[in-house]
Amino acid sequence: MTGDPEMPKGLGGVALARGLCLDVACGLGEQSLWAAQHGFDVIAVDASDVAITALNSAAVRLGVRDRIDSRVIDLDDGLPTDAASRCSLVICQRFRAPHLYEQLVYMLEPGGVLVITVLSQVGVDGEPGEFHARPGELVEAFRDLDVVIERHVELDGEATLVARRR
Secondary structure (H helix, E strand, O other): OOOOOOOOOOOOOOOOOOOEEEEEOOOOOHHHHHHHHOOOEEEEEEOOHHHHHHHHHHHHHHOOHHHEEEEEOOHHHOOOHHHOOOEEEEEEEOOOOHHHHHHHHHHEEEEEEEEEEEEEOOOOOOOOOOOOEOOOHHHHHHOOOOEEEEEEEEEOOEEEEEEEEO
């Protein structure tokens, strides 16, 4: 990874090297579009063909369709194996799938960065739903994997972890 000033630093100052980005449960693709606009080649995966169609339309409008390989996949079956150990950036926003945590790390190349945000019980008024992570879940899940945790924040019903593969 480089600290080159040309590199995007949208992660609280964590430097990113351009390369392959995997956007897991990409939805309408805001992160995929951001990554493509910042020079990444993107594999965007989601279970919804409607979401992937919307992402493709937005990518055409923004002139980055050629940088985004969008795929409809069932994430219960795992992540795309052709991205394994090749990603400089893996993004998983507001999709909690503990069975994929280890695979998310496996997608990263050495030095690659993982950004994961999930709904959290921390800071939630009332009873959190079944998809909310318990306090400390992300740190607990990733601390024994092959990553260095760069940042971790839990508040207002969300937990975010930024980690770099060793």
